[in-house]
Amino acid sequence: MTSPIEKLRELGYELPAAKAPVANYVPVTRTGNLLYVSGQISSNEHGVVTGLLGDTMNVVQGANAAELAALNVLAQIVHIGGVPLEGIKRILKLTVLVASTPEFTEQHLVANGCSNLLVGVLGENGKHARAAFGVASLPFGAAVEIDAVVEV
Numbered sequence: 001m002t003s004p005i006e007k008l009r010e011l012g013y014e015l016p017a018a019k020a021p022v023a024n025y026v027p028v029t030r031t032g033n034l035l036y037v038s039g040q041i042s043s044n045e046h047g048v049v050t051g052l053l054g055d056t057m058n059v060v061q062g063a064n065a066a067e068l069a070a071l072n073v074l075a076q077i078v079h080i081g082g083v084p085l086e087g088i089k090r091i092l093k094l095t096v097l098v099a100s101t102p103e104f105t106e107q108h109l110v111a112n113g114c115s116n117l118l119v120g121v122l123g124e125n126g127k128h129a130r131a132a133f134g135v136a137s138l139p140f141g142a143a144v145e146i147d148a149v150v151e152v
Contacts, residue, residue, distance in 0.1 A: 004085035007121045008074075016044065016071055018079035022139070028081040033089070035081045035150040039097070040072035041142035050141035053134070054104030057143055062098060063113030065143040069096075070114035073148045074121070083152045091118050091128040093149040099142065100134035107132040114146055 008015060019040065021027050029036045042049040042065035049065045051057035057065070073094075077083050096111040098104075111132035118126035128148075138145045 004088075004121050008071075008085075011117065011120055013067075013071055015078060015085075016075045018075045019043065019072055027076045030081065030152075033152055034092075035077060035083065035148075035152055037073050037076045037081070037148040037150065039095075039145045039147040040069050040076060041139060042066065042068045042144040043072065043140075043142065044068050048140045048142050049144075051143040052099050052101060053107070053110060053143065054101035059106050059109045062110035062143055063116075066096065066098075066110055066113030066146065067117045069142075069144045069146040070117045073114075073146055074118075077148075077150060077152075081150075081152070083150075085121065087152050088122055088125055089151040090125050091122065091148060092151055094118075094128050094130045095147050096130060096132040097135050097138060097145040098132060099136070099138045099144070102134075104134055107134050110144065114144075
């Protein structure tokens with residue numbers, strides 16, 4: 001059976017280092033068997049993926065940015081939450097914020113980038129409830145921010 005890390009690599013990714021918080025909050029809190037992961041933005045080793053859907057980015061670019069935010073959620077679970085990817089019982093809920101123009105109405109398609117990555121890596125355990133909506137701006141000009149509730 002292919003491990004989640006191997007599946008991540010098959011998708012062309014390595015698990016990144018966990019990003020440090022940039023304000024007065026913690027990246028992950030735990031109560032019982034639930035992890036609450038603070039919002040993770042679309043960023044990688046090259047920096048923040050910035051943009052505004054409906055203006056400077058298209059849906060495919062937005063979905064790619066959402067994948068990066070999902071990778072950062074996984075990094076927080078593993079590196080800060082102390083749970084290996086194999087220890088994730090279920091991604092329960094995601095909130096996906098998409099920086100977009102008022103006319104842009106395809107936030108759900110952008111959010112599919114993170115959803116597809118999580119299901120691709122975790123299989124059935126990656127299936128989740130989700131809300132996706134547009135916002136005027138995100139920290140550091142990020143295109144996407146995602147928070148998560150995870151059962152471990």
